[in-house]
Amino acid sequence: PASKASEVTHENNGWYYMPVQNGMGVSGIPDFLGHYKGQFFAIETKKDLISKPTARQVDQLHALDRTGAVVFVVGSEAQMIAFCEEMEEV
Numbered sequence: 001p002a003s004k005a006s007e008v009t010h011e012n013n014g015w016y017y018m019p020v021q022n023g024m025g026v027s028g029i030p031d032f033l034g035h036y037k038g039q040f041f042a043i044e045t046k047k048d049l050i051s052k053p054t055a056r057q058v059d060q061l062h063a064l065d066r067t068g069a070v071v072f073v074v075g076s077e078a079q080m081i082a083f084c085e086e087m088e089e090v
Contacts, residue, residue, distance in 0.1 A: 013037045028056030030064070030071075039070055039090040043083065046075035 016034030019025065032043040042064045044053050053061065053073055065071045070090065072083040 026060075028054065028058075028060040030057070030060065036087050037090065039087065040064075040068070041070040041072070041083075041087060043071075044073045046073060049075045049079075051075055 014034060014036035016032050018032055019029050021029070030042040030044045032041075032045070034041050034043075042061065044057055044061060046052070061071045061073070070083075070086060072079065072086075074080050074083060
């Protein structure tokens with residue numbers, strides 16, 4: 001069975017997936033990929049405000065941004081709130 005971290009979850013008007021990184025997929029994929037009310041999003045999570053995405057993560061985030069996805073790097077509760085607010089405005 002799939003681990004909790006790899007389950008696809010449907011909630012209200014959205015969907016998200018947390019890819020499990022095991023070295024066999026594409027490197028740099030964000031921690032959360034999802035879709036909310038017609039808008040695709042990607043979130044890279046960090047443990048704090050100091051931690052930064054790797055160069056490969058930045059490349060993937062930029063690629064997603066160029067396609068029109070809402071892209072966020074989140075390292076605090078305030079940043080997560082900002083992401084939620086932006087998604088509600090879309």
